[in-house]
Amino acid sequence: MSLFLTQSSIGRKLVMSITGLFLILFLTFHMCMNLVAILSAEGYNAICEFLGANWYALVGTAVLAAGFIIHIIYAFWLTVQNRAARGADRYAVVDKPKDVEWASQNMLALGIIMLAFLGLHLYHFWSKMQLVDLIEMAGGDVCSQALENTTNGFYHIVNTFSSPINTLLYIIALAALWFHLSHGFWSALQTIGFNNTTWFDRIKWIGRIWATIVVLGFIVTIVMFFLDGFFGLNILPLLGA
Amino acid sequence: MAKSINITLKVWRQKDAKSKGHFETYHLENISTDSSFLEMLDILNEKLVDEHKEPIAFDHDCREGICGMCSLYINGHPHGYESEVTTCQLHMRKFKDGDVITVEPWRSRAFPVIRDLMVDRGAYDKIMQAGGYISVNTGGTPDANAIPISKEIADEAMDAATCIGCGACAAACKNGSAMLFVSAKVSQLALLPQGKLEAARRAKAMVAKMDELGFGNCTNTGACAAECPKSISLSNIARLNREFLCAKLKD
Structure with a gap:
């Protein structure tokens, strides 16, 4: 039975669907936690400590990483198969039907943008937080300055978004994420088979609204920290340090 | 009063399955806008025959949109830009004087291409042979009210059954995914009591054959339903996914 996850087209799509929904769930939690940083540095750092180099957080990180890796490997695998299925000769004239969403035909390109962003994002945060603790636990050399800030997520946010370039890159990646999710959410449910004529447009709209809420949540946090840092307003966190 | 237009055609010519194809350009004058697209190709072919050239091979049969034989990109x-029509139902009044029309x-x-614009769509027949049927002994015709079927279900099954298997x-x-075709064929049977009995086996067999024949993986872009001359709905694909996954989970 388990072979169908690799051997049949619908099985492979199911893997994309399940990992995709898992990642949407993760993004939703991630966005909610980010909003805490706007309110309270202490609260945010408490979350960072909870999700630091503890065994349960490490297990969570491993599961999350597996979700990303499987989703990405399958994406490339499916794309290679799908390009081959088109045949050797390409159409000379291609005109996209008006009912077809642009995002649905460019999921891999959007994914690659986000993959590049993921590298940058891990460098900005994970490599300065959980990774430092892990290196230290493994007996590696870590400078005390870096070690002090491994659970000071608030400090890293302020640092990252004081740069307009970082802010812009993050917003570009989030725009790609919106397009990716606007197709990904309903497509995932369609693949599982959770769809019918009545719910077709409803599920599409739930997906778009969900994508908008998640992406807006991230952007609000980024923009507020950028404005606060760039213009030296010092109003964040709103509930005081 | 009939109007006539002058057009330029760029047509894919390919001698046989193994040869390398290329586009050939043809100029046609005084094509009546009342003629259908296939009639326009007939006129071109007659012209080619008169010039002792090979006519263009293209599939066609009933020319009234129900056999699924005509194709053309x-x-x-x-089937052209118009929605809900097959190529044989497309008319030259939809084109303007001086248009360049690319036909692939x-x-x-x-x-695979057999010759010029003809392709071998036997793959769809093979998928049907794998499970697109009901293998029960029907006996005598039962009374129509012996097995009640709701109007909604009957309509949905009928809508799925309008698929003509043209390959669009x-x-x-x-x-290059065949999911809309397979889902329509699975749905028209799975929705009705007579077809439900073998629904699980049918979904597995037809999907396995579809994968084996080299069709791609569906990514729900919806281009299939947008271009389908019979407007087969994407919700059929959700039903096929459901039927297939439930069948696999029971294994």
């Missing part, structure tokens, strides 16, 4: 759309065969690994779905799909 016209200006980037299977279906392009999909599972639909796989031709339109950027992934």
